[in-house]
Amino acid sequence: MKKGIGHILPSSEAIFVDRGVTKANQLLENWNGEDASRFGLVGLPLSKTSISASGAAGAPTTIRKALSAFTTYAIEDEIDLSPRMVTDFGDVSMHVTNLVECHQRIERSVAELYRLYPDIIPILLGGDHSISCPSLKAFAQARGRVGVIQFDAHHDLRNLEDGGPSNGTPFRGLLEAESIKGEDLIQIGIRNFSNGMVYHQYAQEQGVKVWTMKDIQHNRIEDIIAESVKSLENKVDSIYISVDMDVLDQAFAPGCPAIGPGGMDSQTLLSAIYTLAQHPKVHGMDIVEIDPSLDVRDMTSRVAAHVILQFLLGKAKAGN
């Protein structure tokens, strides 16, 4: 028990505590230098790699904070998530001006994490989408053949020549490096007027499976997810979810740099994550492209917090 002088407590603890409520941030436990839980959270605060100005480097902080606005209890499944089920390793420290070095730090750091804790399920918080390239390189290196289910309005398959490894290129980088195969990449939520035609053609050439927003309007998301995992489960060793929050309509995710109309609503995304997480081969997730400086009341970070919670809930429910 902590003991203070009078009612003085460390400032992060000097808040109202209700004995009947476990806040969702209590799911996180700072790494003690030795043990780790089944889930490992790492922040990747990099957004200088964005094509447009972005403050997404601030999102690991706001997403963690958003967790404290929610609780651990899922009434719909009557499941209470366990405190300390996620080890919070902290953030990768970034170089000020050398962005290639930043990507290398990410890759080396998560590679080392996977080496130390071979079975850990990473929950990686961007940053912009460029972080998925080094992060998935390390993941594929550690875990074998990887299937990726990407929620996104954009392909993120731009060429690497024009601007280097940016938030428009992560999956191009992975395909070119042969870290993943085109047929193992599934993109959900791709939107009209949000991509160049040649990148759609590239996706088709590479065998990438693309579900557009029209597909989502005309199908149940649970069915899309079922079909997606079915197409991957027998050929890959692990499935990794990459959630670019701009897959959501701007009304639901006002804090993404590249907002627009005609996207998914929050409930659809949350259902998708919940369903996906129940699959035993889903072994990792990243959440990217939230710029807190553009957001309204941290709404987008709040959705991200629910994405994490639904992921943990799916795992808890499936018991895998």
Place this chain on the structure above:
Amino acid sequence: MKKGIGHILPSSEAIFVDRGVTKANQLLENWNGEDASRFGLVGLPLSKTSISASGAAGAPTTIRKALSAFTTYAIEDEIDLSPRMVTDFGDVSMHVTNLVECHQRIERSVAELYRLYPDIIPILLGGDHSISCPSLKAFAQARGRVGVIQFDAHHDLRNLEDGGPSNGTPFRGLLEAESIKGEDLIQIGIRNFSNGMVYHQYAQEQGVKVWTMKDIQHNRIEDIIAESVKSLENKVDSIYISVDMDVLDQAFAPGCPAIGPGGMDSQTLLSAIYTLAQHPKVHGMDIVEIDPSLDVRDMTSRVAAHVILQFLLGKAKAGN
């Protein structure tokens, strides 16, 4: 007729008037000290009782103002609500530092209102949700056995020991005081990761009926309402609606203190209120948890204005 000097009019009236438009704020008539209409509006500007910082005390002002942005005419039913159908009694004046005294003032004031006008249908504007405790105590005292239909993301059944009578405890307070029975309380819109498990258990022990957001996604709201009123109508004398605006998704109610994703959309709530109001035993309503200082363009107060209007429309349509 008011007469001014030249075109000078009292500042609240020096605005454009279109002969063909009745604004919804004209539904309200300030209390003249004697008569009252069938509906009585009272503001309860109290939010120091909130667990987190809240400016919800400002909402009675913004909701009244939001009414002036709308008209009295419901095209879908071709019904024009009548000017002056609601008596605006004003607001309960609050103590600066004694919050128990604030709750007592609310209870005494509405009790006195119900004594003077035994058939009045109250429309109470919070303030935070703590106001429902004193308000419903007085209502139950005056009107007999009361059924409550609560729209909310949260149970609001927290224990009273840890922080006193706050915006997390109103229905716990009512159950403990036996002002209402657990079986007479119906909670609609309860959300994942928004409550402590023990309070869900308490709800179950008390016989509270709980409809989660998943229930709402899989059922028509009109059917949920029908089943709810059916379960109450034969055993209670009056039904009271308590609308915590955070039952809405954050995209639709950005001005609630406890916003989050995965909630109801505005249209669902408005349909529910419209349906409910048509029942002859629905005799009162409160609207709470709007913090105008956090809102975007008073959007949440605008929804509240429509909640009032749909309530009046339901009554007008049903003629009860």
Place this chain on the structure above:
Amino acid sequence: MKKGIGHILPSSEAIFVDRGVTKANQLLENWNGEDASRFGLVGLPLSKTSISASGAAGAPTTIRKALSAFTTYAIEDEIDLSPRMVTDFGDVSMHVTNLVECHQRIERSVAELYRLYPDIIPILLGGDHSISCPSLKAFAQARGRVGVIQFDAHHDLRNLEDGGPSNGTPFRGLLEAESIKGEDLIQIGIRNFSNGMVYHQYAQEQGVKVWTMKDIQHNRIEDIIAESVKSLENKVDSIYISVDMDVLDQAFAPGCPAIGPGGMDSQTLLSAIYTLAQHPKVHGMDIVEIDPSLDVRDMTSRVAAHVILQFLLGKAKAGN
């Protein structure tokens, strides 16, 4: 080719260019004084004519800018819109204090445009809704009998006596001037508590077809559009779409002056425009009532950009 000193480029061009992406603002080409494309864009920056304070005069700028956030490629139809398919004529210059003169300038300017380019399809960017009156007068003068499909929460049929030709009166003005017939006007999205009863009666007397939000909730928008165009196609020479962005729910269009709950979502509007544009008699469109100074991250201008893109896509798909 432009040639700069070192890497210095004109400031509008000194931005990252990806060889595989055509941005949607490249659809626009400034008028060269001679030729015009099939589509002609004109800004009508007038909003002093609004009943309430409005900064909608700023929208032509923000809508054009919003186009640069999107691309020309529609993945769902695998259609890439052609660069330079829209001639941008610029904006009508307004008088500072004489608002009647402003309307005359609009009418004279677009009349002259239609005289010079008899087949041009205008895309007119307000400004407030008052601009539809002079704009449609010129359009009807040039193109014969005109059917109007108006997306709007409001009738905009207020009397002209009380405040002159404002953003509440455009269609009243057109009916009184006999520029259009009541039976040729279809209003989609009219909302409860947003109009005066007498103006609904006036609409009914004039034979205006009204689809309320309840109609939209209970029907597929494609069916409403199909029925609407069918009722017009044989009797009119041209169909003109007037999009008042406040037809959208406030969650989807936070930047309209007259926001409120219970409106359309973005996807429904975009589908309607896409469907409508495929009809060969649809020959023009305006988009009005976006006040960028009230908007959140230009969300409403972004929807407007998609309205333009879906309009062009519908035309491209239908090949008419």
Place this chain on the structure above:
Amino acid sequence: MKKGIGHILPSSEAIFVDRGVTKANQLLENWNGEDASRFGLVGLPLSKTSISASGAAGAPTTIRKALSAFTTYAIEDEIDLSPRMVTDFGDVSMHVTNLVECHQRIERSVAELYRLYPDIIPILLGGDHSISCPSLKAFAQARGRVGVIQFDAHHDLRNLEDGGPSNGTPFRGLLEAESIKGEDLIQIGIRNFSNGMVYHQYAQEQGVKVWTMKDIQHNRIEDIIAESVKSLENKVDSIYISVDMDVLDQAFAPGCPAIGPGGMDSQTLLSAIYTLAQHPKVHGMDIVEIDPSLDVRDMTSRVAAHVILQFLLGKAKAGN
């Protein structure tokens, strides 16, 4: 005494009252249709006449509200201003689209006010600066030869041909109409890079006295005021102060439409008003060019409230 039900009071009165504090809004008493105090306040909510978009029509409301944030007691003179010393006549109602009519309504309304109460000292709240033209026409008509002391970054002497009677032209309009003489106009605070050269030349030709910001930096404001009134007091019947709040530096008046650096600080302006008001021939004042929609926490309206209070204090101190 007002009597409410329980603690329910009219909403404007249901606030904390400290027996020892008189709030400055209590200086205002709504006109009862008969009597008037020595000072008369009128709102002139017109800003469609502005060259750039302006919401200054909202300022009469925010300035009145800002008064409630302050008290009646001037500790530095140990003078307590008297409740009800100002009659609030309300606002001039404006036409929606006819701006010439708006100016006429202003002129006719204040003319009628001066006829009814020949000795009243008007405090007129704009609105944009265009209101000073009709307001001063009526004032000069009623009170004889008028000297004007204008606090402003701009001459406001633009030609009337290019844009009609706008917020750039009020003093040109007055000079051309011979309502005032050039030699009776004193402009204080004129700033570099804020005016056209020809309008400075026009000022010189007309004999207008101009004090630039450099003059203010190098002289005590009390001396400038003393010299100014001395130059007017023997030749004019009344002196009228016109306060364009953009005379202040943008750091002190962030809510003016035409903000910029290098202006006056608040204290200098308040001292000037205090000194001026003590002169027995100072018989009126207007305060213009505050756009509350652009302001930060109503700071500029708060300065305006202090301008009013210093004006009343000067009068109270001088006993004239």
Place this chain on the structure above:
Amino acid sequence: MKKGIGHILPSSEAIFVDRGVTKANQLLENWNGEDASRFGLVGLPLSKTSISASGAAGAPTTIRKALSAFTTYAIEDEIDLSPRMVTDFGDVSMHVTNLVECHQRIERSVAELYRLYPDIIPILLGGDHSISCPSLKAFAQARGRVGVIQFDAHHDLRNLEDGGPSNGTPFRGLLEAESIKGEDLIQIGIRNFSNGMVYHQYAQEQGVKVWTMKDIQHNRIEDIIAESVKSLENKVDSIYISVDMDVLDQAFAPGCPAIGPGGMDSQTLLSAIYTLAQHPKVHGMDIVEIDPSLDVRDMTSRVAAHVILQFLLGKAKAGN
């Protein structure tokens, strides 16, 4: 040396470190349960006691954070403040609904602090100004006769009957409790139109020394400070500084609840604190009335951070 996995560091440490820069937040060291430095910082996050709505409870967090934007080095004195010279004890935990209990917790907590560390110099971060009453009661109890130098626009001497112990009453409470004497209270920066006359009279009756803003305009602040400490130093045991940030003009402290024009600039306040701190009897300070939710870019918290730094600098320079 920090040890992480790869470049992963605890998130608060995963930031750029320049070997040549010591950030001012490094002055703070969390209390280890045993030792304390000469200076002790405690947050008092209470603002429900405010007469108007206030979020000042958030200021201890933002002021601490603001320190990280500055460094430890004072170039003007060529003094580098020492890391860990301030023990950060944390915040007093507050009750949700019982505000009297909150004040008791403050008083008991700091009393206990002074008992454990009799020579500690407290730096207390409000919260609203009500915290100075319990805080000074404990201080006076521990340290003998206390002189108070209060920087404030307001007397804060309101009666305790009307609203209880609020942010308007702290010094009245102290005088009535005889914790301090009127002659030992010096108020600097009192402003026109910011107080009730009767409270100025009360101040005079009690022998309180009042310096108004006019005094500050006409004197050097160093002289006012010198005269103030001279009047206290021989009769009191300790001098305590109470800094209500609304002593500053609204341009310099936009985040105070009760902002207004005509106040002090930042430099004057900082000079005053620097001068005061050099006196050997100055033994404590509080900083109150910053509402971060109203602030612009934490400007007011940044001034507060400099108030702390100037205080420490004064002490370092004087070596007392």
Place this chain on the structure above:
Amino acid sequence: MKKGIGHILPSSEAIFVDRGVTKANQLLENWNGEDASRFGLVGLPLSKTSISASGAAGAPTTIRKALSAFTTYAIEDEIDLSPRMVTDFGDVSMHVTNLVECHQRIERSVAELYRLYPDIIPILLGGDHSISCPSLKAFAQARGRVGVIQFDAHHDLRNLEDGGPSNGTPFRGLLEAESIKGEDLIQIGIRNFSNGMVYHQYAQEQGVKVWTMKDIQHNRIEDIIAESVKSLENKVDSIYISVDMDVLDQAFAPGCPAIGPGGMDSQTLLSAIYTLAQHPKVHGMDIVEIDPSLDVRDMTSRVAAHVILQFLLGKAKAGN
């Protein structure tokens, strides 16, 4: 003469034109590929090199736009600046992810500019302060020995090892590259608690002349400038002014990334620039560290516009 259809004009020109006003943006003329005026403006939109997140890359756009809010006429000198006296070359196009390449592009581009136009006086708009390193390298290469007068709260002399060439290192980079000498660097406005001690020591070792804010409070800025130019004029070939806008107090420049209290006011900076520009050896200037996304109403860009105008005015007045 412009020729449009009716009143349609290119959108940038469809604005009100007053025949008597020349707007300050008319001072700029886009480069025609051949000729250049005496002054050359170049935007350097780079801020990914900032230690903290910065959107300063947006400032070239907002500063140009801010010019349109002001005019060309300086009433205090009765000088009207000439239209087209500044050639606007545009902006240096930046690489998305390679920040060293960005600095090289800046250096090469301005070097080429100085080669083509050997006598041009550059006005360079950052971006963050890192741009001064490549910009001054090229300037020194072209113009011989350069004296630098830097307005700044910070030394910007951090080591280059810890984070590479960032906005904290430009003058360190220049000194280490021997592009400038320490004795030729004058820093004005350096502030307490804004720098590391070792960097002040480095400045002293290098012979850099440092004027702190205390120096500015105790001296006339004109005298500081006179002494500064005197110390440089005989030994250097050219003097270059580097204006980091955070030299201003946060009340006057709310849009700088590193805001704080205790800085310069706008008028002091503007006077300094005006005085400096009159010296015949002052041959260039940059303005940096304005982040428009953090600013309030582009206030800081407005000050920057006045910095440019005062610079041009000084030159015009001195005729050099």
